[in-house]
Amino acid sequence: MSGNDPVLLSNTKEVQERFSEMIRETLTSIFNSFSDDSAFSGIDPYELRAKIGNLGFLPEEGKGFEKVLEETEKEIMPHLLRTWSTKYMPHLHSPVLTETICSELIIACFNDSLDSWDQGPAATEMEESMIHGLLGLFGFSADKGDGCFTSGGSQSNISAIIAARDWYCARKFGWDVKLNGLPPEYSKLRVYTSEISHFSMDKASHILGMGYNAVRKIPVDSTCRIDLGAFEKMLEEDVAAGLYPYCAVATFGSTDFGSIDDAAGMRKLCDRYGMHLHADAAYGSGLIMSQKYKERIGAISMCDSITVDFHKMFLMPISCSAILVKDRELLRCFELHADYLNREEDEEDGYINLVGKSMQTTRRFDALKVFMAFQTRGANGYAEIIDKSVGNAKYMFDKISRNPAFIAPVEPKLSSVVFALDAVDEVNKKVRRQLLSEGTVIGQTVKDGRVMLKFTLLNPNLEPAQIDEIVDRIEALGKQLS
Numbered sequence: 001m002s003g004n005d006p007v008l009l010s011n012t013k014e015v016q017e018r019f020s021e022m023i024r025e026t027l028t029s030i031f032n033s034f035s036d037d038s039a040f041s042g043i044d045p046y047e048l049r050a051k052i053g054n055l056g057f058l059p060e061e062g063k064g065f066e067k068v069l070e071e072t073e074k075e076i077m078p079h080l081l082r083t084w085s086t087k088y089m090p091h092l093h094s095p096v097l098t099e100t101i102c103s104e105l106i107i108a109c110f111n112d113s114l115d116s117w118d119q120g121p122a123a124t125e126m127e128e129s130m131i132h133g134l135l136g137l138f139g140f141s142a143d144k145g146d147g148c149f150t151s152g153g154s155q156s157n158i159s160a161i162i163a164a165r166d167w168y169c170a171r172k173f174g175w176d177v178k179l180n181g182l183p184p185e186y187s188k189l190r191v192y193t194s195e196i197s198h199f200s201m202d203k204a205s206h207i208l209g210m211g212y213n214a215v216r217k218i219p220v221d222s223t224c225r226i227d228l229g230a231f232e233k234m235l236e237e238d239v240a241a242g243l244y245p246y247c248a249v250a251t252f253g254s255t256d257f258g259s260i261d262d263a264a265g266m267r268k269l270c271d272r273y274g275m276h277l278h279a280d281a282a283y284g285s286g287l288i289m290s291q292k293y294k295e296r297i298g299a300i301s302m303c304d305s306i307t308v309d310f311h312k313m314f315l316m317p318i319s320c321s322a323i324l325v326k327d328r329e330l331l332r333c334f335e336l337h338a339d340y341l342n343r344e345e346d347e348e349d350g351y352i353n354l355v356g357k358s359m360q361t362t363r364r365f366d367a368l369k370v371f372m373a374f375q376t377r378g379a380n381g382y383a384e385i386i387d388k389s390v391g392n393a394k395y396m397f398d399k400i401s402r403n404p405a406f407i408a409p410v411e412p413k414l415s416s417v418v419f420a421l422d423a424v425d426e427v428n429k430k431v432r433r434q435l436l437s438e439g440t441v442i443g444q445t446v447k448d449g450r451v452m453l454k455f456t457l458l459n460p461n462l463e464p465a466q467i468d469e470i471v472d473r474i475e476a477l478g479k480q481l482s
């Protein structure tokens with residue numbers, strides 16, 4: 001043991017006093033590194049790499065907590081990204097509600113795990129209870145449906161695709177994928193999603209042994225939503241060619257534009273062809289908390305499964321996501337009994353073992369964050385947060401649309417605004433880099449072959465006056481760097 005750093009927490013006063021001190025010192029270091037209101041120090045990547053490289057890897061003798069905290073405060077913390085800053089607006093990467101940071105401390109202090117009841121009694125019951133509530137919130141039956149917390153939208157999406165594939169193969173070919181692996185027809189299975197949907201669908205298809213080519217990309221219309229006519233035509237052609245459409249994914253909030261696919265229209269086609277319909281609502285799920293905007297995702301309950309990310313619009317620490325399914329049988333694809341972990345006899349006696357619903361084994365008690373945030377803010381508090389960010393995006397879009405110096409191709413439905421200075425790509429790129437070095441972090445993407453700047457306005461502390469300021473700064477930089 002080095003110095004007086006306790007190895008573990010315990011019920012003794014001495015350990016608790018020392019640990020409280022460690023927490024206080026950690027907070028002091030964190031706040032010391034919040035030197036101003038910028039999002040980033042602006043350090044260049046080579047300098048930062050050298051700095052980090054100099055920190056060493058594993059010393060022979062431990063330096064003790066205080067010394068390590070000092071180094072971390074000096075060398076690392078100043079260059080961490082400050083997600084709480086209103087000057088941070090590039091990605092679907094959110095600032096976090098203060099109560100959820102406290103949740104993380106609780107989660108870490110106990111370190112319960114969600115694989116079996118005896119590894120997390122209250123954690124298991126709390127996750128089940130939150131899943132119940134979430135099913136109702138998104139319009140699924142809490143009795144018939146089911147769900148599970150995951151590490152993020154990517155894992156929620158792949159979970160849904162596994163469930164859809166296994167369900168389809170059982171129904172269509174009488175084939176048990178869990179037992180036998182992919183069916184002989186595997187190379188003809190197809191999943192449909194928009195051309196601007198999240199890449200986790202391609203990754204999932206590769207990981208599942210079906211490859212990128214099994215993901216059919218449906219063109220989008222001028223509002224960045226799936227072109228239903230094109231989808232219908234694609235299905236007709238593919239079926240005529242002997243392919244097997246097993247799943248479609250409606251995006252509720254595309255990563256760049258926040259566009260929302262017409263899931264009701266997709267539902268009709270999925271029913272016609274006997275397909276699973278998954279809602280990738282990693283981004284847009286937050287709208288469910290808004291009385292004003294929730295009808296924009298109203299069709300979500302028509303889907304068979306839903307990806308919800310709490311570490312985006314819901315403002316919770318990474319990671320926190322869930323997969324919800326309308327029919328609990330769908331999640332059986334992950335069920336497997338191990339003698340040492342989830343004995344069937346325990347489950348008969350009411351000891352639920354959540355490992356049977358998850359791709360993971362050891363799993364974090366992320367549901368606590370959702371519980372504490374929901375209880376702290378209430379429906380009204382959350383509605384205010386979501387309305388503010390959607391309102392800010394509208395404010396920014398309106399401002400940009402009125403200014404001939406800019407082009408803004410798609411009206412936002414969520415909280416992101418994609419636009420460009422009406423100048424060559426190089427100027428837009430330079431503007432973003434210049435802002436980064438000034439501690440203002442904005443995003444960049446491509447639309448119709450053109451470089452675009454992107455704002456994802458998740459921060460409820462952002463005020464319209466600050467939006468005016470940044471838009472004016474971009475316009476000025478555009479002139480300067482042209």
Ligand SMILES: *Cc1c(COP(=O)(O)O)cnc(C)c1O
Pocket residue numbers: 092151152153154155157198200251253254255280281282283309321
């Ligand atoms: C962010 C995002 C994902 C991926 O979620 P992670 O939590 O980052 O794994 C998937 N789909 C959409 C639409 C997203 O915006």
